[in-house]
Amino acid sequence: MTTKKKAPPQAWKPGQSGNPKGRPAGAGEIAKFRAGIAEHVPAIIKTLTTAALAGDVSAARLLLERVIPAIKPAEEAAPVNLPDGTLTEQGRAVVAAVAAGELAPGQGAALLGSLGALAKLTEADEIDRRMAALEARDASGRGQP
Missing domain, CATH: 1.10.287 (Helix Hairpins)
Structure with a gap:
């Protein structure tokens, strides 16, 4: 037979956080990394554009694939007459x-x-x-x- 142990009086209640203030926004490593990179993005794009214009195919591919969104063909529904056969x-x-x-x-x-x-x-x-x-x-x- 098992009996439930009584929770100690200092235990957190269900739904109550042990750290109500939590970690402040932007304190993580990823946020710091993004903030450091963000200021360099325009210079990186400019360098890639210059390299692409000079004939660097991989720079051009990177620009076209990542910076400029892919152009999808507009497909309109065209009526199709199919034969009545098999x-x-x-x-x-x-x-x-x-x-x-x-x-x-x-x-x-x-x-x-x-x-x-x-x-x-x-x-x-x-x-x-x-x-x-x-x-x-x-x-x-x-x-x-």
Whole structure:
């Protein structure tokens, strides 16, 4: 049998901090590091820009990747007419539309992914239909010796 020990009178109450004032903001090592670097950022960017303009490819890459945000292509939803045939024919139509420039590659990839998911659903439906047919055939044949 276990008994709970009574907390000593000097113990902190639940939800009460042992250090109510806590560490002051900006007293940590990371905050000091950031404060020290912050004053040098404009000079670093200027140096990188000068190096990039002089032909330093790695400086140019660093500037383009870190300082200037990446430009994402604006992909508007374009209507696509898919053939009424098989999923394979529809997939080929999507690839042909991407190759012809009628459809953005990202949209083509999304459509192909959707067609793949549709193929899995169709396959599951077909398996379900076949299982039901087998179970019906098996149930009708049980009464016979």
